Amino acid sequence: MAEASLPDNELFIVDVTVSDSAVRPKITVLADGEQGITIDQCATISRRINAKIAETFGDELSYVLEVSSPGVDFPLTQPKQFKRNIGRNLKLKLQDGTEKTGKLEEVTETGLNLTQEIKQKGKKATYEPVQIPFGEIVKANVVISFK
Missing domain, CATH: 3.30.300.70 (RimP-like superfamily, N-terminal)
Incomplete structure (x- = not known):
């Protein structure tokens, strides 16, 4: 309906x-x-x-x-929503309980291409590309930045 x-x-x-x-x-x-x-x-x-x-x-x-419309705190659930947020930072919770944060670079038919931020104590953050299938994503939110 x-x-x-x-x-x-x-x-x-x-x-x-x-x-x-x-x-x-x-x-x-x-x-x-x-x-x-x-x-x-x-x-x-x-x-x-x-x-x-x-x-x-x-x-x-x-x-x-x-x-x-869904508010900024509402999780992204559909590929169309992900496509609208290319270039923004996302926080993903995955099936295995891990979390990934990074810039959404591309949305494919099967998942996301993300530039993941890797933080290490005492060192500057590094970034690496990672592919995440939609089936592994439990929750995805846009990270709001006030910089």
């Missing part, structure tokens, strides 16, 4: 959650686009989803609908 409510081909759904409240569930739809997403696009998605819910379940259903 959320995918069908997108007003533009460049937009995509990042996440949909529904709270477990039986009285008045909250539906949260996170959408994004290759160039970001505007408030007007979020409003259009919201109106379309509300219309589909009313058509399917009637006007009597009580719920709260929130449509927005």
Whole structure:
């Protein structure tokens, strides 16, 4: 239902959650686009989803609908999101429990090419290229820098 409510081909759904409240569930739809997403696009998605819910379940259903873009602290989950962040620093948590931090250089069909920052006590950080398959990534976040 959320995918069908997108007003533009460049937009995509990042996440949909529904709270477990039986009285008045909250539906949260996170959408994004290759160039970001505007408030007007979020409003259009919201109106379309509300219309589909009313058509399917009637006007009597009580719920709260929130449509927005994922915040900067929301993990990256889709290749399209990674592509938008090429050139930025990422922090990755991998399946084996390790973490890697580095600059995202390229997104391929199978994973990421990262210039990993290697820190050693008492020495200047060094950088080395590393390839990370999507299947090994548990969580990926953009590192916000205030430099």
